[in-house]
Amino acid sequence: MRSFDLYLMRHGPPVRSGLMLGHSDEPAVPGGHDRLIAQAQSIAADRIVASDLRRAADGASAIGEARDLPLWLDLRWRELDFGAWDGCDPAALPEQDLQRFWADPDRHPPPGGESWSTLRKRVRAALFALSGPAIVVAHAGSIRAAVSVLTGLDHRGVWAFDLPYGAVICMRVWPDGGLTGQITGLKP
Template identity: 30%
Template structure:
């Protein structure tokens, strides 16, 4: 079984922490980025599964309609909750408290923004979502349209590394990551491809 994870393209509102509390749609550029990575190839997928957030769902549903693919929304694929950082830019946060900003990246499990979703709970939520996809689509090739945090959590889970490694992975807009599920379990086949 193959699970391709596609990060959404550029959303409206500029660079900021969106998490699951800010639901910006894609910009025209964001739509173009996502179309470019799939570059008109005949889709190899049998099913699309998407986050409920507009920056993922709008594209996933449109792409599914265009190619006659079934598309389901999976609530557990929403982005991590950033609490007090939702909607704020890195520049704002650094200006307000550089120490808190840097502490988060040094220890994202214990130095979370106020009200943020706990890191271990988030990775567990994504692991459960992957298991649900595996159970419902055994042996198929699935496209998951999701967020950088969700894709990072999926990779961390597949590699069985500590959740704190999550923010060591860069996830550019509209890049593809592939997971393989076979008799050996879950493995990472590739990260951040810009073409299918």
């Protein structure tokens, strides 16, 4: 199979920002999809895939309507499940627990939540389902997991760059003999 371009796009700003939203089905602010639609106008893709959570799915749907492209919703592109922390303000959580999580999200996942390696496994499966140029509208965590899977960067490496709402990470993906990729651009 030949290489293809993949455009990982972060959803628009949620109504309640600054929280660990995880699997909370928070919509985007009114007009929050405008930047996504504008960013997608110049992207050569034949499909749109999105997390089923409204802040991503609604933006992907708007892009699909504007570009007349089919949309597939895929739960594997959801944000990291923050478990008991889902919907919480990080400032209200025990600082020591948060520090342990950020330092080692596999050994110290959120209480009742998902580990980094579990997120990477489900995103890896979602990446294998892609077969050609695509726009994926998802969340910071699942996008970073995709970059990690494709490039081999660990959690520290993918958390080291800013990924604002509406940003696009452009990648070249080689599916043969495994799954590898190269970052070819970042549009904040």
